[in-house]
Amino acid sequence: MNWNIAIKDYQTFLKIERGLSINTINSYTNDLEKLSKFLSENEISISPIAIDETVIQQFIYDAAKKINARSQARLISGLKSFFEYLVFEDYRKTNPTDLIEAPKIGRKLPDTLSEEEIDALIGAIDLSHPQGERNRTILETMYSCGLRVSEVITLKISDLFFDEGFIRVLGKGNKERFVPIHTQAQKFIQSYINVIRIHEKPQKNHEDTLFLNRRGKGLTRQMIFMMINENATKINLKKKISPHTFRHSFATHLLKYGADLRAIQQMLGHESITTTEIYVHLDKSYLREVVETYHPRR
Incomplete structure (x- = not known):
């Protein structure tokens, strides 16, 4: 088994068995392609079945010169996952990354916007522009429902269940969830639809797509990113933001006003409550209010 075949088989496994999205699969396999390139450039002829810990450590050491600790940790995690797959499929007996430790990194808290900053960003949209109404609707939808950018650009008219007060969202790994919409x-x-x-x-194939570009096709992530940052410049916002910032702000503001963490988990589509718990760290006042409200000594 050579590296090209192993990587393609692994991609199929991630898609079929684990149901991961294309972007996540690409992220996993990019590091494997870097490893394959490293072996080629250093004239190391060794297959995925035979490669050992020493060679992998050489690769990680070389990569560490160019990337930060967080990226190193992600790289090692991706390699561990790949070799776990090879062991699972009985291609290998052991995982050569078992004894390789990732660098210790602190938990990175996501950037969020205040309610006033959200209002200012949306208010900065030029409604006289042909795409102004569409852009305002996109930001309102992202903030109202805590959507990922990939989820808002693939949203369909048939996903709207306004009589019930929900929209249907296709999230990571094609997992479907229903999210309340304000x-x-x-x-x-x-x-936007009617006017x-x-x-x-x-x-063709975009008849049901909710948000269209000027050519009648779906939008791209980059379009949303550029639109948000153009409006951030207009209001002189100094924070480094992205479409995901609206999702983080959605969760943080719900928590601030007393929403249950489990409910937020369901709306965001997180598999683990641990992922959602990061929002507790963003607003320490929430913890103080919980104690003051519910502790018997209050």
Whole structure:
């Protein structure tokens, strides 16, 4: 088994068996391609079945010169996963990364926006622009529902269940969830559909896509990123933000006003409550309020 075949088989495993998204699969396999390139450049002829801890440590040491501790930890985690797959499929007896330790890194807390900053960002959108109403609706939807950028650009008209107050979201690994949507966001979406989108001509396979570009096709992640940062510049916002910042702000603001962590987990589509718990660390006042409200000595 050579590296190209092993990587392709691993990609199939991640897609079929684990149900991961294309972006996540690409992230996993990019590091394996870097390892394969390292072996080629250093004229090390060794297969995925025969490679040992020493060679992998050489690769990690070389990579560590170019990347930070967090990226090193992610690299090692990706390699561990790949060799676990080879062991699982009986290609190997042992995992050569078992004794390789990742660098210790602190937990990175996501950036968030205040409610005033959210309002200012959305208010900075030029509604006289042909795409102004669409862009405002996108940001309102992302903030109202805590959507990932990939989820908002793939949202379909048939995913809207406004009578029930929910939208259907296809998240990571094609996992489906239903998320409540605020009446204000519903009004923006209905207005966009009835006033703006009705005059656009969707391209083939995009007839059901909710948010269209000027050519009648779906939007890209980069389009959303650029739109957000253009508006951040308008209001002189100094924070480094991205579409994901709206998702983080959604969760943080819900928690601030007393939402249950399990409910937030379900709305965000997190498999583990541990992932959602990071938002508790963002607002320490929440912990103080819990003690003051519920402790018997209050």
